Amino acid sequence: MQVSEAVPAFADAFPFESFNRMQREAMPAILESDANVVVSAPTASGKTALAELAICRTLEREGTALFLAPLRALTNEKEAEWERFEEMGYSVYVVTGERDLNPRRAERADILVMTPEKADSATRKHDTPRYEFITDVDCCVIDEVHLLDSDRRGAVLEVTLSRLRRLCDPRVVALSATMPNVDDVAEWLDAPDSNTFRFGDEYRPVPLHATVETYAHGENSFADKYRRLYRALDLAQPHVEDGGQALVFVSSRQDTVRAAEKARDVVAERDIEMGARGDYDFHVDAEDLRNDTLRQSVVDGVGFHHAGLSREDKNAVEAWFKAGKIQLLFSTSTLAWGVNLPARCVVIRDTKLHDPLEGEVDMSPLDVLQMLGRAGRPGYDDAGYAHVVCDGADAAKYRTLLQEGKEIESRLAGELDAHLNAEIALGTIGDVDDVMDWLETTFYYVRANSAPDRYSSGDSLRERVRDTLRSLVDDGFVVTEEGNLGLEATALGRLASKFYMRLDTAREFADLAERAADEDRPTVGEADILHAVAAAGEFDSVSARRDEREAVRAVLGAEGDDLDPGNRKVLAIIRASMDGTTPSELRSDAWVIRQNVLRLLAAQRAFLRELGSPAAANLACRVEARVEHGVGSDAVGLTAVEGVGSGRARKLAAEGFQTPEDLRAAGVSGLVDAGMSEGVAERLLENASGLPDPAFDWGAFPDEIRQGENEMCDVTVSNAGDGAVAHLAASVEGREMTSTRCYLGERSLPLGVFGADPDDHETLTYTVTVTFPELPLPPVSESRTVRVVE
Template sequence: MNVAERLPKFADAFPFDSFNRMQASAYPAIMERDENVVVSAPTASGKTALAELAICKTLADGGTALFLAPLRALTNEKESEWERFEEMGYSVYVVTGERDLSPRRAERADILVMTPEKADSATRKHDSARYGFIRDVDCCVIDEVHLLDSDRRGAVLEVTISRLRRLCGPRIVALSATMPNVDDVARWLDAPPECTFEFDDAYRPVPLEASVKTYSRGDNPFADKYRRLYRALDLAEPHIGDGGQALVFVASRQDTVRAAEKARDELAKRDVPMGARGDYDFHTEAQELQNQTLRKSVLDGVGFHHAGLAKGDKDRVEEWFKRGDVQLLFSTSTLAWGVNLPARCVVIRDTKLHDPLEGEVDMSPLDVLQMLGRAGRPGYDDAGYAYVVCQYSDKQRYEQLLSEGKEIESRLAGELDAHLNAEISLGTIRDLEDVMDWLETTFYYVRAQSAPDGYDFGGRLRERVRETLSRLVESGFVETGTDLGVEGTALGRLASRYYLRLDTAERFADLAARESVDEGAVLECVAGAAEFDSVSCRSAERDAVNSILSGSDSLDDDGHRKVLAILRASMTGSTPGELQSDAWVIRQNALRLLAALREFLDTFDAPVAANLARRTEARVEHGVSAGAVGLTAIDGVGAGRAQRLADEGMVTPADVVAAGQEGLVDAGMSEGVAETLLRNARDLPVVEVEWGEFPSSVGRGQNDMRELRVRSTAGGARANVAVTVNGVEMADTTAYLGETTVPAAVFGGSADEMTFEVTVAFPDLPVSPVSESRTVRVE
């Protein structure tokens, strides 16, 4: 089927001239009908072209297409690939958490590219001006819809699609690797039989020979890695020696580097002919790599690839592998989920991996099948060879996975309470009937019909949902009216907004109910959150944890204590080497929780407590002292500059403004940096309290009403202004500074002196509260 003949207007959107057999079979359903479509097809069979067909039809009809990519890295890849659409006059816009969103560009885009998590966020905020564009989606293409079965991300994809369908009713085109129960997905998405396709391995461009190989396990996990590596090299060597290439998947970024280094030495010992050291042009290209280890390794024909490499290095490694200059490539699972980089031989060396939040876990069956599917280079190989290397006790399980595949299950059951709370908080569920209507839009409901023994709890599915709703009401997340209506409470809305587990939300609310909150309580509250329940503390880490905490904590669980130790060490930028491997992931999750806790404290306690949480959050993020943390509010100031300024006596943005450009230069800043920092500091508030003609004395029994003016002489921010008299609160207001006034009643009571204190706290800034006081004698 010739592309130009069928799609003359969009021929330039495709990097080939003819559709293959699989693509031609699905073409009529996608291009000549309007119903939802579900396609299950082997890896490397050309599913991306089906996504592009659906996009072309949407554009031809004047609509907006949304492409959901399983990984953030793939959103960037699509942006690059789909410059073809840009050249044809259509706008492609990527929306991810790592980029600043331009609502105007998103609204005008013809093709939106997002991850399920970002689409979830956008649909939750669909009634805001910032995310209103999500309501205008006409077609949603789900890449790798079998992600529904992912423990951590499946439920997010499921509820997001259900919400999107209720929101704007787009056409859904769902693409998947081979899955046995494609009909369940089709029934969930209301795709008719004519638009449901299950292409088997006969449609695979290169036949796949997959098998499971075992290794002799020892007592030392570190040594076992090398046993598996040698086993992987044994399997890959014949294919490399025959002019093919091998792709070996390992558990972590660090493992890709170590395995590549060891493999170079081992293959040299085995005298396997590899590498391009005599190729002057390739040697010159290799010198441009940023990663020095990679630069040495590729010259011997061995490379590694992971998400932490610079984009330029990754692009070059992919190009050299496609070109054949790199014959053996070690990678993490990310490479299997989208980069079109097949090899004659694929070996999965590691079936278990260490997750910072979960401890040692088995690799997802989805990941295993996705990786194995990379075996076989179309146009180069007659067959692809794929191997899983595992211990003998796991052999039967993996053989069953290879022979029968993996049915796609719903993961909503484990998170039903949190997602039901989210829908109620969003207002998409307003009464009990809505709850049942919502349930029927989920994949969970469809699978419960297909596999009642595993899902329906003996015919009690609806009853289970009612019980979940009752628990939400009892716990204060949801409230019911006399008309049987339901709506989210402030607690429920905050839990939904920050994607919290509900027991974590309760934990945060309990902290906000305390009489006083200090930094230690904030850190322990976050470290003990349910999101960290699966964190494990390895024996080699315990001494480092105990050294940091010194018994000054009240947490019982070793995993939670490890989280707390990482947070405390992060505040001073001194995380021990034993804790480094998990620290980044734990810290990023903790920062999200600290931001949530700040709003809980702002809502249920006081802005001063919220400000404390904000300063704690900034210390964890930047690794800066308590005295200098306020400086991190200035754009462009991190830990290093904050400490240099603090050493010169500047500890707040107000101090920086007072010092001026000359003072910053004297503190060691260049003139350009000083100018920028001063400009940014002036965007932040500098507090001034105007007491007016405030009396120094008052007669006993007399009253004198005064009004205090509090203003910022620089930038503005939301602020809480509180007035206390001898420690007793007299006035409290939250306003935008700017400027505000607060009353102060000067009265002659029984005390001989009254101390009036004005405290200004900024809940959203890591700047310490500003206080001023006046003492009035009672005569």
């Protein structure tokens, strides 16, 4: 069927002229029905066109379409691909965590592109002006719905879609690679039989021959990588020599580079003919690559691809692979999940990978099947060849996976408490009856009834949910209203939901905040804040290798001896990050761990602000800024100034600057003397002037007071800069007398001056302190001393 016949108004939205057999069979359900649709079809069979057809129908009805992409990298890819819709007058807007959200653009968008995690965040905040656009979605297209089975991300997709359906009930079009239990997904989404499609391998454009290959396993894991690499090259070589291409998947970004470097040597040793070597124009084009190693590699027909490459380099690699310039490409799993780069031969070299938070783990069966599905180039190859290289002990497992596929399971059971708490915090669940109604909207409920031998089901499933609810109440996350079945989240429950935390970690943070709020207990210090984060359950699976433990000891000394080795490694990474001096032995895991640490520090700051003390919240804010920017305590206040990052903060600190006040006092000339250009100095001074600048007016505060007398005074705190949330406290001899929280403009504090017994105090020191719980500025204080006379 010609595109121009099927959707004449949207013919320009498709990069081809006619639909294939699979697309034709599913088309009536998408274009002639309003019901939900579920399509299970082999990788590379053309499911993207079905997503675009669903979007076209939505646009034709002047509705808003939401496309959920499995990876953030793929949202950017869709933005580029769907310029075709932009050229037709429709607005495409990508919403990701790495971009500042423009609510007006999101509200006016015809096509929204998001990851499940961002959609989760948006639906949690749907009642705010910033995210209310999410309730206007008319059609939700889920790309790769089998992501439901992902250990880390499946539950997020499941609860997000259930929540979205409760909020605005959009039409749902779910697309998946081949899965045996497509009926379970269709039942969950209420897709009728007529709109549920199970396309088998006969619909693959290119037949697939998949095998499991073993290698001689040794005692050295480093040497094993090269044994697997040689095995992979053996499998790829016949296809490359025949003019075809091979795609080899490895476990990490670094491994793509190392494997490509070694493969170049092997290709040369084996004298394998590569067409790129004699292509002069290609060699000239390769000079524009930013990555030096990649530039040297691609001219020999060997390339690598990972998310850490610049966008320009990735685009070049993808274009050259499609054009056949690169014949042997090493990649991480990103290519398997979205970028349409099939190859005649696909080899999975690594079935295990190192996860900074989990240690060594098996590659997800979903990833394995997704990668293998990239074998075979439609229109070029008569067959695709896919191979899994693994240890002999795992061979049977992978052969079963290739023969039987992978049923999609719900991952909600393992995170039921956190997600149930989130729904109560959001108000989605308001009473006990709502709990069961919510449960019945989940894939977990459907799957439990479909496979009761693997899940609790029926009454036992309901009892499990009731037990989970009781534990939320017992642990202080939820309260029940007396006399009825109503449920309400506590401050603890709301904070845990807001920051996507494990509930055991939230409970620990709340306990620390209660310590900070208790005036009769020792003050919470920096070490307490760091220890609570490093000991968080989110890091329970972090492992520390032998060489890493030596580096940990060098950073910490005896600090954190009570922690497990993995958690102590986290503490060492935090401490090192605060000074910007992470040891080389810890760097491979440091980035991922640091991102999670920053998320937990932000959560801890909120816990301390709401449940603890302003001073502790301010301290957590300064610790967070130090971890993010890698600066010492003397420079952290400078990071509050927009335009001051780690390098500039260290440079200014070396010149004696510590706070925004120091910058304001120096003026443009002083900052120029410190090494800033005049333009930068002017900009920094303007930004520093926008931060709060408290000043104290003690009025008629006495210098002395007679024993037994008292006098009431007012101390006025004014702010010459922009306003900010502040905590004002007045104390005498270190004991707090009065305090208030305000948005600082100008505020007076009443202060009682009492004449004590001179034998106890010849002088009394009164101090007024301004603390900013949401800014990494050190507290500002001023004191007056009063003599006590007889």
